[in-house]
Amino acid sequence: MKHLFMSLLLCFSMQAIAQETLTEEEIRYRDSIININESSLATAVSQKNYNEGIAAFNAKNYPLAISKYKAAIEADQNFIAAYFNLALAENEAEKPKDAIQTLSVLLKIDPTYTKAYFQRAIANQKNNNFAAAENDYELALKAEPNNPNVYYNYGTLMFLQKNYDAAIVKFSKTIQLEPKNAFAYNDRGSCKRMKGDYSAAVSDYEMAAKMNENLAFVLNNIGSTKTKMKDYEAALKAFNRAISIDNTFYLSYNNRGVCLMEMGKTVEAIKDFDKCVRTNPSYAPGYSNRAGAQFKMKEYSKALADANLAIQLDKEFADAYVNRGMAKEMLRNMNGACEDWHKATELGSILGKHYQSTNCSN
Structure with a gap:
C-alpha cells in the first residue's frame, strides 16, 4: 500500500510539472475551454431562473417572479429579456421606481430595445412623474407610431392631468387603430363628461357598451351621466343593468342611491347606500351619502354616525364635513356644526362656505 501511495503522488507531481510547461498557445486553448464551460453553466442557470420567473409571473406571483428574474440577471448581466420581464413584474407589483431603474x-x-420606453412611461406615470412619462410615450410612439396601446395609455396620462382635449385626441387615435376598443370609447366619454358635454359622453359610453356588453362600469358611467342630465328613468335602467352584471359593484349601488335621492325616493336610496357600504365597507362616499339621506328622514343621530364613519375613512372628504355639520346643527351643537363647515370650506366646499357664512360668526 505504501508503494502504491507513492506512485500516485509521483503521478500527480508529474501532471503538475506538465501543466507548468504548457506553451502559450496551449494555455490559451485551455483557458478558452474553461471559459466556455463557465459561460455555459452561467447561461443554464440564468435560463432556468428566467423560465421560473415567467411561470411565477403567469401565476401572478410577482415577488417570486422578481426574485427569479434578478437571479437570471445576476448569472447573465446582459440578459435583455430578463431585464424587460423584471420591469413588467415590478410594474405589476406596484414598484414603479424599481421598474424605472431596471428599464x-x-x-x-441596448438603446435599440425601444419597447422599453412604453413600459418606462407606464412606470413613470404610476410614480406621478408625468413629464418623464410624456417624454417616454413620445419615444414609444416614435418607435411604434401605430401601437394603439401607447396612444391609449398616453390618453390616460392626459386625463390624469385634466388635459381633456389632448386625452380625447389620444383616445380617438386608439379607436382609429383599434375600432372595437371599448375602454377607449369609455375613457373618451369620461373626458367629454368632464368637459360638460354629457350627450357626447353618453354616445361614447353607449358605443363602449355595444363593443362589450358585460362591462358594468360602462353602464354605471351611463347612469351617472344620465343622472347629471336629470334623465332619472334612463339612469336607473343603466344602474340596474350594471348591477345585474356585477352585484358586488358598490359604485352602482351608491350612484343609484344618489339618483333615487334626486327622485325623492329617500327610503329606497338608503337601501342602496346600505348595499354599497356592505359591499365595500371602506367606501367613504357611501356613508356620507347615507348620512345625507338619513338627514332628510330627520334621523339626525344616524346621520351624525354615518358622517363620522365617512370622516374616519377619509379625513379630507369635504362633503362628509358638510353633512356632519348639518346633523350637529339639528342636534343643537352649533359650535361643532360651524367647526365642520369651516373645515369643509378649507377643503374647497362651496356648500360648506355657504353654511358657514350664513350660520356662523367669523
Whole structure:
C-alpha cells in the first residue's frame, strides 16, 4: 500500500510539472475551454431562473417572479429579456421606481430595445412623474407610431392631468387603430363628461357598451351621466343593468342611491347606500351619502354616525364635513356644526362656505 501511495503522488507531481510547461498557445486553448464551460453553466442557470420567473409571473406571483428574474440577471448581466420581464413584474407589483431603474439600465445596455420606453412611461406615470412619462410615450410612439396601446395609455396620462382635449385626441387615435376598443370609447366619454358635454359622453359610453356588453362600469358611467342630465328613468335602467352584471359593484349601488335621492325616493336610496357600504365597507362616499339621506328622514343621530364613519375613512372628504355639520346643527351643537363647515370650506366646499357664512360668526 505504501508503494502504491507513492506512485500516485509521483503521478500527480508529474501532471503538475506538465501543466507548468504548457506553451502559450496551449494555455490559451485551455483557458478558452474553461471559459466556455463557465459561460455555459452561467447561461443554464440564468435560463432556468428566467423560465421560473415567467411561470411565477403567469401565476401572478410577482415577488417570486422578481426574485427569479434578478437571479437570471445576476448569472447573465446582459440578459435583455430578463431585464424587460423584471420591469413588467415590478410594474405589476406596484414598484414603479424599481421598474424605472431596471428599464433605464436595459436601455443603457441596448438603446435599440425601444419597447422599453412604453413600459418606462407606464412606470413613470404610476410614480406621478408625468413629464418623464410624456417624454417616454413620445419615444414609444416614435418607435411604434401605430401601437394603439401607447396612444391609449398616453390618453390616460392626459386625463390624469385634466388635459381633456389632448386625452380625447389620444383616445380617438386608439379607436382609429383599434375600432372595437371599448375602454377607449369609455375613457373618451369620461373626458367629454368632464368637459360638460354629457350627450357626447353618453354616445361614447353607449358605443363602449355595444363593443362589450358585460362591462358594468360602462353602464354605471351611463347612469351617472344620465343622472347629471336629470334623465332619472334612463339612469336607473343603466344602474340596474350594471348591477345585474356585477352585484358586488358598490359604485352602482351608491350612484343609484344618489339618483333615487334626486327622485325623492329617500327610503329606497338608503337601501342602496346600505348595499354599497356592505359591499365595500371602506367606501367613504357611501356613508356620507347615507348620512345625507338619513338627514332628510330627520334621523339626525344616524346621520351624525354615518358622517363620522365617512370622516374616519377619509379625513379630507369635504362633503362628509358638510353633512356632519348639518346633523350637529339639528342636534343643537352649533359650535361643532360651524367647526365642520369651516373645515369643509378649507377643503374647497362651496356648500360648506355657504353654511358657514350664513350660520356662523367669523
